[in-house]
Amino acid sequence: MAQAAETSPKRRGKAKEPPISRADLLKAYRDMLLIRRFEEKAGQLYGMGLIGGFCHLYIGQEAVVVGMQMCLKPGDQVITSYRDHGHMLATGMEARGVMAELTGRIGGYSKGKGGSMHMFSREKGFYGGHGIVGAQVSLGAGLAFANWYRENDNVAVTYFGEGASNQGQVFESLNLAALFKLPCIFVIENNKYGMGTSVERASASRDLSQNGAAWGIPGEQVNGMDVIAVREAGERAVAHCRAGKGPYLLEMKTYRYRGHSMSDPAKYRTREEVQKMRETSDCIETARKMLLEQLAVTEAELKVIDDEVKAIVQDSADFAQESPEPPESELWTDVLVEAK
Amino acid sequence: MGAVILMPALSPTMTEGKLARWLKKEGDAVKSGDVIAEIETDKATMEVEAVDEGTITNILVPEGTEGVQVNSPIAELDGGAGGAAQTMHGIIDKNPRENEKMIAESGTKQRVEVSAPATPRAPEVQPERDWGPTQAITVREALRDAMAAEMRRDKDVFLIGEEVAQYQGAYKISQGLLDEFGPRRVMDMPITEHGFTGMAVGAAFTGLKPIVEFMTFNFSMQAIDQIINSAAKTLYMSGGQLGCQIVFRGPNGAASRVAAQHSQCYASWYAHCPGLKVVAPWSAADAKGLLRAAIRDPNPVIVLENEIMYGHTFDCPTDPDFILPIGRAKVERPGTDVTIVAFSIMVGMAMQAAEKLAEQGISAEVINLRSLRPLDTATIANSVRKTNRLVTLEEGWPYAGIGAEVAMQIMETCFDHLDAPPVRVHGLDIPMPYAANLEKLALPRLEQVVEAAKSVTYK
Numbered sequence: 176m177a178q179a180a181e182t183s184p185k186r187r188g189k190a191k192e193p194p195i196s197r198a199d200l201l202k203a204y205r206d207m208l209l210i211r212r213f214e215e216k217a218g219q220l221y222g223m224g225l226i227g228g229f230c231h232l233y234i235g236q237e238a239v240v241v242g243m244q245m246c247l248k249p250g251d252q253v254i255t256s257y258r259d260h261g262h263m264l265a266t267g268m269e270a271r272g273v274m275a276e277l278t279g280r281i282g283g284y285s286k287g288k289g290g291s292m293h294m295f296s297r298e299k300g301f302y303g304g305h306g307i308v309g310a311q312v313s314l315g316a317g318l319a320f321a322n323w324y325r326e327n328d329n330v331a332v333t334y335f336g337e338g339a340s341n342q343g344q345v346f347e348s349l350n351l352a353a354l355f356k357l358p359c360i361f362v363i364e365n366n367k368y369g370m371g372t373s374v375e376r377a378s379a380s381r382d383l384s385q386n387g388a389a390w391g392i393p394g395e396q397v398n399g400m401d402v403i404a405v406r407e408a409g410e411r412a413v414a415h416c417r418a419g420k421g422p423y424l425l426e427m428k429t430y431r432y433r434g435h436s437m438s439d440p441a442k443y444r445t446r447e448e449v450q451k452m453r454e455t456s457d458c459i460e461t462a463r464k465m466l467l468e469q470l471a472v473t474e475a476e477l478k479v480i481d482d483e484v485k486a487i488v489q490d491s492a493d494f495a496q497e498s499p500e501p502p503e504s505e506l507w508t509d510v511l512v513e514a515k
Numbered sequence: 516m517g518a519v520i521l522m523p524a525l526s527p528t529m530t531e532g533k534l535a536r537w538l539k540k541e542g543d544a545v546k547s548g549d550v551i552a553e554i555e556t557d558k559a560t561m562e563v564e565a566v567d568e569g570t571i572t573n574i575l576v577p578e579g580t581e582g583v584q585v586n587s588p589i590a591e592l593d594g595g596a597g598g599a600a601q602t603m604h605g606i607i608d609k610n611p612r613e614n615e616k617m618i619a620e621s622g623t624k625q626r627v628e629v630s631a632p633a634t635p636r637a638p639e640v641q642p643e644r645d646w647g648p649t650q651a652i653t654v655r656e657a658l659r660d661a662m663a664a665e666m667r668r669d670k671d672v673f674l675i676g677e678e679v680a681q682y683q684g685a686y687k688i689s690q691g692l693l694d695e696f697g698p699r700r701v702m703d704m705p706i707t708e709h710g711f712t713g714m715a716v717g718a719a720f721t722g723l724k725p726i727v728e729f730m731t732f733n734f735s736m737q738a739i740d741q742i743i744n745s746a747a748k749t750l751y752m753s754g755g756q757l758g759c760q761i762v763f764r765g766p767n768g769a770a771s772r773v774a775a776q777h778s779q780c781y782a783s784w785y786a787h788c789p790g791l792k793v794v795a796p797w798s799a800a801d802a803k804g805l806l807r808a809a810i811r812d813p814n815p816v817i818v819l820e821n822e823i824m825y826g827h828t829f830d831c832p833t834d835p836d837f838i839l840p841i842g843r844a845k846v847e848r849p850g851t852d853v854t855i856v857a858f859s860i861m862v863g864m865a866m867q868a869a870e871k872l873a874e875q876g877i878s879a880e881v882i883n884l885r886s887l888r889p890l891d892t893a894t895i896a897n898s899v900r901k902t903n904r905l906v907t908l909e910e911g912w913p914y915a916g917i918g919a920e921v922a923m924q925i926m927e928t929c930f931d932h933l934d935a936p937p938v939r940v941h942g943l944d945i946p947m948p949y950a951a952n953l954e955k956l957a958l959p960r961l962e963q964v965v966e967a968a969k970s971v972t973y974k
């Protein structure tokens with residue numbers, strides 16, 4: 176992409192003009208930090224037995240959703256897999272409702288009936304939270320289909336892992352989206368592993384951004400650890416889709432620091448590999464540095480944000496424990512909509 | 516500020532574990548992300564990462580200790596919880612014991628029986644409404660008319676499927692719809708059932724009302740994950756937020772001489788699943804009335820049609836508002852000696868059997884189920900209370916089939932009224948053979964129905 180080539184040197188050099196405004200990067204920093212702290216807290220509550228089952232943390236990948244969300248407008252839709260807490264917070268869903276769903280309480284977004292992998296908010300344009308690897312990709316094409324059918328200029332952002340990218344229905348969806356010119360942004364979050372299988376062992380493709388090439392879908396590889404790079408690529412994708420030119424594919428090179436879910440012995444990668452990513456590429460540290468060094472933000476200002484985030488997360492954890500379990504009457508509700 | 520590090524649960528089933536190894540010792544500084552210990556769970560050896568910063572001042576559980584309970588303190592950071600009760604789990608002002616108690620209580624809580632029907636049943640019997648004048652049309656026309664009427668009524672309704680638009684339908688069900696509604700509302704799909712079904716479900720999440728035609732239901736197996744895991748369950752998983760108004764329709768069951776992969780009844784597959792409704796029309800009126808109801812229903816509805824019935828002609832009400840309620844069976848022929856329950860094409864065979872039985876002095880009541888989920892148990896039970904005998908008839912396999920379900924519901928609701936064990940007539944428990952003679956033997960035959968009715972009436 177020509178545009179990418181123009182903007183990236185600016186970022187790398189001692190640019191006079193950073194490629195993002197102070198306010199925007201502060202907001203991104205805050206949103207990424209909220210996800211990080213929220214997920215850490217979720218991990219703790221899991222350790223206490225307050226969260227059960229599967230719980231897939233997003234720690235390490237925060238720049239992807241936060242950067243993408245900065246490109247969206249009301250009415251746009253977001254859909255993803257089970258690794259979904261970050262996506263929900265990024266769309267503006269309440270930390271309380273998310274955490275209370277994790278603990279299986281009535282105050283959760285799904286009244287405790289969905290859990291970590293299944294939350295939704297029509298209001299925020301968040302369509303889940305899906306547990307079957309790859310299924311959300313066809314569903315996301317359907318969200319885009321709805322925009323096309325209604326002839327509005329909204330876009331649907333469909334996130335999936337590099338592991339999911341090998342599923343048959345993903346390719347079916349790429350074809351459908353290209354065929355009908357659906358405003359769908361396919362975002363592959365390539366965190367290098369699908370459970371314990373590295374991408375090299377699962378996919379013959381070395382450049383997943385070209386997985387839509389057969390159907391003429393433009394694709395880019397993006398540094399998914401850099402919220403500014405994500406936003407720039409996101410802007411290009413959104414502009415393409417809003418202009419009615421059909422789908423766009425972004426491969427975000429990212430990394431998850433934690434295990435696949437809570438019970439992951441992590442024998443498929445070395446401790447050093449994880450530590451190195453944390454130390455050299457962490458999205459929050461990178462943003463923090465730029466704020467301090469290039470955008471004249473003070474430590475005191477960041478401290479205010481840190482405290483605000485901490486308070487939100489603690490409040491959500493308190494709420495998630497105080498909110499009662501769903502009443503037994505909830506067993507039988509929401510199986511079917513009662514016809515009017 | 517001090518903190519206590521508690522033994523974490525590292526898998527959904529873990530209640531205790533072995534503290535295999537400490538990777539830090541007293542006096543070591545730790546920061547978030549550092550691996551501090553290894554724990555053997557019921558599944559694997561796992562690393563425990565620090566979540567807060569501080570110095571380990573006290574190791575409470577030495578390495579090698581087995582059976583360490585989840586949530587018990589294993590070490591202290593910066594002097595422990597002495598001053599501030601902040602644990603590594605980050606719960607302020609909460610006695611860990613209380614938490615343990617909470618967990619213990621929720622862990623051992625007995626499953627509470629909440630009274631609700633084990634299987635969905637429609638409410639009490641209601642008489643069939645008289646819709647006035649009728650006209651003879653084919654089942655094919657009835658289905659087309661139903662879709663056209665609903666598409667005129669609601670611009671959010673659209674039809675997708677293979678060959679539904681330009682070709683006018685592989686079985687010519689969608690004739691004329693492309694002309695009337697245009698290419699945005701009648702869309703040909705590539706042969707990618709999994710993908711386009713998921714796409715339709717996604718569109719339905721936003722409030723659109725897709726009709727998905729499967730060329731035959733055999734190919735819906737490609738998409739069954741989206742039908743069940745996405746369409747049927749999302750309403751529940753979202754606590755009622757995200758429903759899915761969608762119809763999946765197409766020919767189901769045995770066609771003729773197409774062998775095993777193209778002849779199968781999916782009635783019991785779909786009827787098994789909460790979150791779906793399943794209907795199976797027999798006549799043109801069934802087809803029109805049930806499909807209209809399916810399109811208007813705010814839930815995912817499976818409409819199991821039958822290829823062989825498409826060309827059959829029936830009288831169908833001409834009233835433009837004609838519609839049938841989902842969940843109600845129809846007594847197609849009243850009788851007093853035996854109840855024969857059938858659906859889809861088998862209703863015709865049941866009617867023929869009743870004719871034959873009448874010649875032999877046996878009065879059979881024929882019930883056309885119309886809806887398989889919810890099942891109109893009340894109508895069947897009412898009939899059995901009168902006839903005291905039950906025969907079920909279906910093309911599908913017997914094992915966990917619709918007949919098995921109907922028989923069980925009757926046992927549960929009016930066992931005392933049965934004068935004979937119910938009998939199932941069904942397709943043979945084999946993949947469908949191709950050879951004409953074998954195929955005939957694999958499907959229910961009229962004589963079998965007559966025989967079954969005679970056997971339960973001891974005649």
Ligand SMILES: Cc1ncc(C[n+]2csc(CCOP(=O)(O)OP(=O)(O)O)c2C)c(N)n1
Nearest residue numbers: 258306307308336337338339366368369370
């Ligand atoms: C169809 C299906 N197969 C298998 C699984 C089990 N499973 C859950 S997550 C996962 C790995 C997916 O990896 P990836 O798509 O890279 O996403 P990530 O977890 O890295 O975010 C697997 C195999 C599943 N949920 N669904």
Ligand SMILES: [Mg+2]
Nearest residue numbers: 336337368369
């Ligand atoms: Mg992955």
